Amino acid sequence: MCNAILQCSSASLTQNIHLLSTVEFDKEHGGPIKMKIEEANINGFLSIQDENWGQFRFTAPCTLHRSEMPIESLEKRKKQPEGMMVFLCVPVSPGRSRLIWAFPRSVNAWPEKIIPRWLHHLVSNAVLDSDLYLLHIEERKFAVAGLDNWHKACYVPTSSDNMTITFRNWFRKYCEHQIGWATPVVNQLPPTPSKDQLMERYWSHVMQCTSCTAALKWMRALEVGLQVASVAVVGFLAVSKGKIVTSVVQRAAVVAVAVLCFAASRWLANFIEKAFYFQDYVHAYQ
Helix, strand or coil, X not given: CHHHHHHHHHHHHHHHHHHHHHCCCCCCCCCCCCEEEEEEECCEEEEEECCCCCEEEEECCCEEEEECCCCCCHHHHHHCCCEXXXXXXXXXXXXXXXXXXXXXXXXXXXHHHHCCHHHHHHHHHHHHHHHHHHHHHHHHHXXXXXXXXXXXXXXXXXXXXXXXXXXXXXXXXXXXXCCCCCCXXXXXXXXXXXXXXXXXXXXXXXXHCHHHHHHHHHHHHHHXXXXXXHHHHHHHHHHHCCCCCCCHHXXXXXXXXXXXXXXXXXXXXXXXXXXXXXXXXXHHHC
């Protein structure tokens, strides 16, 4: 009996070791990004990745350009739609940056003509929220560990971390971990704000965006309209005193309309708060 158990355990362990040595994907279907760095010098570096990602070139001091691998047929290259992401991260002061980004394309996608611009911005804000708080915390961990010891504050074991490592080495070697501010400032990080202050959306984006501002106004108006409708329906039911709405079914339908209007107004108020003001991003739940 014991020998049988030991044999089964041994076979199971051998099978598990075999799986660990052959499987390249985790349970979320993620896979490694193979990457190597070339031409690393004061002018920047070139990152060659696998066929799905192409190559990235960092041109000092602040330009990262991604391009596809060369295509043998020029005709195929002409037929393929092309797009890019223009992402500007402008350092404003220690601990603060201004983000500007755009997505120019070589073809017009028909969904772009239907989906309003403010809805695209909601998706973009969600992407930013997924990184913003982590970057904020990591920046302070680097400061505590010392910029020369930044690698002790984070774990960078894979080849897909090579661009981060290479950029940090470039920044240390040629910039001494410093940004040349237009006016002299004390290179000290400000106190960490609360999460709702750090990830707020209204003052940082909505009030400066015509599309989001317009969407916020009509949603607020719709919220008020739903609340007024809910009160009006209840008032109508009370005033009528059974003269207009006579049956139980009719009264139940009127009450249901009032409840639905009120519930819709509460849902809309919650949506407005998360979309245009603040929504906490908890990575463990995403």
